[in-house]
Amino acid sequence: MIYFNNVTKKYKDSTSLEGINISITQGEFVAIVGHSGAGKTTLTKLILAEEAPTExxxxxxxxxxxxxxxxxxxxxxRKVxxxxxxxxxLSNKTVYENIAFAMExxxxxxxxxxxxxxxVLELVDMTNRASHFPHQLSGGEKQRLAIARAIITQPDLIIADEPTGNLDPINTNEVVNLLKKINDLGTTVILTTHNRSVVDQVKKRVITLENGRVIRDDKDGKYML
Amino acid sequence: MFLTKIKRIIVSGYRDFIRSGFTSLASILIMSITLFVITSLIFIQAALNSSLNDIKDKVDVTVYFVQNADEPSILNIESSLKSLPEVSGVTYTSADQALSDFKEKHSNDYLTLQALDELGQNPLGASLNIKAKDPSQYESIAKYFDSGGSLSQDSLSIIDKIDYHQNKVVIDRLTTIINGAKKLGFVISFILVLISIVITFSTIRLIIYMSREEINVMKLVGADGGYIRGPFIVSGVLVGAISSLVTILLFIPVTIWLGNQMTDFIGINLFTYYKANFLQLFIIMLGSGIIIGVISSVFAIHRHLQK
Incomplete structure (x- = not known):
């Protein structure tokens, strides 16, 4: 489904990714782990064409x-x-409108x-928050809303870039379970994280990045850094 | 689907405008100042034109005829003058009329009247008072007499004198002042309008810049350029329309006050002028407001919609 063919991404004075070769198939759940600055976010930006590869x-x-x-x-x-x-x-839109916007x-x-x-509101347990604005929600609720917005269009692929980075353990657990549920329904999920418990909880494929290179790619991986 | 999309864009633009509260208010304030400047300049131009027209009106050229000139010949010259494109009007004053005007003017001047009586006959000749459409054209009218134009030698022989040459310096200076004032007025207006448009433009650009993250999210969600741009344009239209309403209302007390206080100084009553030209001014304000709002939005958002 997604293939990285010898991808290198350089910024002015640093190399973010170097010689990346990854293949992700339909229906997979892939956790991409690594320390801050390892190149996880750059990888997702390349998939979304927010950034172009240098090579x-x-x-x-x-x-x-x-x-x-x-x-x-x-x-x-629209497929992602x-x-x-x-x-x-979208700060000017209510919970309902944020989700509806993706469909519109x-x-x-x-x-x-x-x-x-x-x-979908029911799926992420936000039905009673439908008319609230984002600034009225807690971190966990905001992230559940973001997931709701991402899945409402039934995309082929979900990219979750550090979705639990700002959440407490309980909310983290909820978000991970939600992503697993989405994956069980057939959607490919790419999750970047540096949270050990998240990776260990998922028990799926783990790609480990360090200094812009893939140092490990385990089918049934654990967080090892 | 197209209509649904338009409806969604309008609803979304309207909601964003209302929910942005303070930001929308700031845009309206800046836009109102721009429209206020534009409209003020229209008023200043009107006042300037009125003053210049007053001055222009005071400039004229008079052709004096010899005493024994016969009326048909003079009327002949009058009609040939009227056919000149530079001439806006010709007034004929007969010798008798000139005398009675003179007497009336000097009705308190006993000595002059007595001297006139002793003379026993009318010493004044008939005259033609000529007004040109523009002060710069008096010279060509004077030349028309010098060269003879379509007038016969007979016609020219009855002309005693033309006072253009005496008034030439004054007329030339007035012409220079009038043209200078017009040019200066235009340049100043142009610069002021440009400055205020640039300020509005920058404000709207800044506001849209603040939304760049949201624009990015919309792109990532899969919204196309039109669907992202649309609501910003709707907000731009609303800012323009509301600002023009604010400005048009603001000008009511302003022109009433100026009408009461400054009519003598300015030369026209601005409130009367405002009432007489209300519809045109409103259309100009509404049009400028909406055009500036829309163009600023389109330009400001363009760079955020690149890949």
Missing amino acids: GTVYFESTNIHKLSNKDLTNFR GVVFQDYRL AIEKSEKEIAQDVPH
């Missing part, structure tokens, strides 16, 4: 993501749901929105 290519199916036109890039992004450490919610963006009808949004 090498990143493929989604058989398409080079970084050669897509603006329109095709928009269509590609994203969850960030800092939530990145891909031109779903009002009827579909009215059907699906309450369903």
Whole structure:
């Protein structure tokens, strides 16, 4: 599904990723671990085409993501749901509107929105928060909302970049379980984290990055750094 | 789907505008100042034009005829003058009329009237008072007499004198002042309008810059350029429209006060002018407000929508 072919990403005076070769198949749950600055976030930015590689290519199916036109890039992004450490919610929109926005963006009808949004709100246990604004929510609630927004469009792939970074253990547990549940339903999940308990809880494939290189890729991995 | 999309964009733009509260208020304030400057300049131009027209009106050229000039010849010259494109009006004063005007003017001056009586005949000739459309055209009108133009030698022989040459210095100076004032007025207006537009532009750019993270999120969620840009444009339209309403209301007390206090100084009553041109001014304000709002939004958001 996603292939990194000898990818290197350099910034002005530093190398963030070097010679990355990874293949992720449909339906996998992949945890990408590493210390801060190991290159985890750069990796997700390359998949989302927020950044372009200095060398090498990143493929989604058989398409080079970084050669897509603006329109095709928009269509590609519709197949990917994203969850960030800092939530990145739309602050002027309510919980309901934040989720509905993702559906409106891909031109779903009002009827579909009215059907699906309450369903997803229930899934992330946010039904009673529907009319609240992001600044009225706790960290855990914000992240559950971000996940709800990411899955409402039924994407092929969910990228969760340090989704538990700002959460306490209880909320972390909830978010990880939610991501596992989504993966069980068939969606590919890429999770970046430096939280040992999260990785050990997931018990899935673990790719370990250090100084921009893959130093370990275990099918049924544990956090080892 | 297209209509649904438009509806969603309008609703979203309206909600963002209302929910942004203080930010929207700041844009309205800045935009209102811009519109206030633009409208003030229209008023200043109107006042300037009115003063300049008053001055222009005071400039004229008079052709004096010899005493024995016959009326048909003078009227002949009058009609040929009227056909000149530079001439806006010609007033004929007969010799008798000139005498009675003179007497009326000097009705308290016993000595002059007595001297006139002793003379026994009308010493004054008929005259034609000529007003040009523009003061710079008096010279060409005077030249028309010098060269003869379409007038016959007979016609020219009855002309006693033309007072253009005496008034030439004054007319030339007034022409220079009027043209200078117009040019200066235009340049100052242009600079002020430009400055205020740039300020509004920068404010809206700054506000959209503050939303760059959200724009990025919208892109990542898969929203296309139009769907992201749309609500910002709707907000721009709202800022423009509300600012023009604020400005138009603000000008009511301002022009009433100026009308009461400054009419003599300015030359026109600004409130009367405002009432007479209300619709045009409102359209100018509304149009400028919306255009500035929309263009600023489109430009400001453009760079955030690149890949």
